[in-house]
Amino acid sequence: MKIAIVTPAAAGSRTGNRHTAQRWAAMLRAAGHKVTLATEWNARPADVLLALHARRSHDSILRYRAAYPQGKLVVVLTGTDLYRDIRYDAGAHLSLKLAQRLVVLQEEGLKELPRQFRAKTRVVYQSAQVKIKANPAANTFRICVLGHLREEKDPFRAALALKLIPAQENIELVHLGKPMSPAMAAQAKTLMAEDPRYRWLGALPHGRALGWLARSQLMVISSRMEGGANVIAEAVCAGVPVLASAVPGNIGMLGAGYPGYFPVGDETALARLLTKAMRHQAYYQSLKRGIAARRHLFRPQSEQASLVHLLRELG
Numbered sequence: 001m002k003i004a005i006v007t008p009a010a011a012g013s014r015t016g017n018r019h020t021a022q023r024w025a026a027m028l029r030a031a032g033h034k035v036t037l038a039t040e041w042n043a044r045p046a047d048v049l050l051a052l053h054a055r056r057s058h059d060s061i062l063r064y065r066a067a068y069p070q071g072k073l074v075v076v077l078t079g080t081d082l083y084r085d086i087r088y089d090a091g092a093h094l095s096l097k098l099a100q101r102l103v104v105l106q107e108e109g110l111k112e113l114p115r116q117f118r119a120k121t122r123v124v125y126q127s128a129q130v131k132i133k134a135n136p137a138a139n140t141f142r143i144c145v146l147g148h149l150r151e152e153k154d155p156f157r158a159a160l161a162l163k164l165i166p167a168q169e170n171i172e173l174v175h176l177g178k179p180m181s182p183a184m185a186a187q188a189k190t191l192m193a194e195d196p197r198y199r200w201l202g203a204l205p206h207g208r209a210l211g212w213l214a215r216s217q218l219m220v221i222s223s224r225m226e227g228g229a230n231v232i233a234e235a236v237c238a239g240v241p242v243l244a245s246a247v248p249g250n251i252g253m254l255g256a257g258y259p260g261y262f263p264v265g266d267e268t269a270l271a272r273l274l275t276k277a278m279r280h281q282a283y284y285q286s287l288k289r290g291i292a293a294r295r296h297l298f299r300p301q302s303e304q305a306s307l308v309h310l311l312r313e314l315g
Helices: 016-030 058-067 079-088 090-098 107-112 157-162 182-194 206-214 230-238 248-254 267-279 281-292 300-314
Strands: 002-006 034-038 048-052 072-076 101-104 121-123 141-146 171-176 198-202 218-221 242-245
Touching (some): 072 300, 079 090, 079 107, 079 248, 101 107, 107 248, 121 300, 141 157, 206 230, 230 248, 242 248
Parallel strands (some): 171 198, 218 242
């Protein structure tokens, strides 16, 4: 098949959507398909248009459907799609109607869709090819936050929680991510000045970011909304436990029974969990067992098999 993948995330972008699009392109090429990847559909013939983002790729979706009324159209729903745009944006909602298949990146995503769209929706968990394994620092309890500094990520919740943990505790927080506004960068610098245990290192190459992940005892993801964060898959595959905000996108990745959730925006609850993980080995080991139980979902062969099955369904 000729498959066109479109994502609004440009080449060179370090966003999760770009990583997903690149990984899927490689997997589908390995399965024998001809695949192009661009930020918008270039009007070249394609048997399948696979569009990431119902709202931001809506123009490509409309043009493809107009040019190929019988063409196979798959729309992949991001976190902002699921938990915001499909409720309020007419273009995003129309994208759902036009697609023959919808894809969500974790099991809780199905619940966010209007009932008439659920039968044509498939779950494809994002995989992580992580060769390194957890090897945390022995002389400090290190927490990492991996994610760009933008509002949806609630990026400073872990730093605010750190302020509530006594200074004598041997704990540090390493934060990696590109600031999406000057205000975000300024806030990160202010927090560093207020607490030397917090270090914001900015955007780093993916390999170096994974190195920091592997050298951490915990990863925190505090997002206000998530479609299915690939960084969770990376942490799980590396063997690094996660403390996560209790939003559906995180619960869909880690499972309803996972013991590491805290309420969105609640640094007090997060500080309690950080302290508990640091002081109580039984709790820390329960987090490790929780991620081990989900690891099979995030294997590359599982993701590729889901994509291939999706294409076979389309005929």
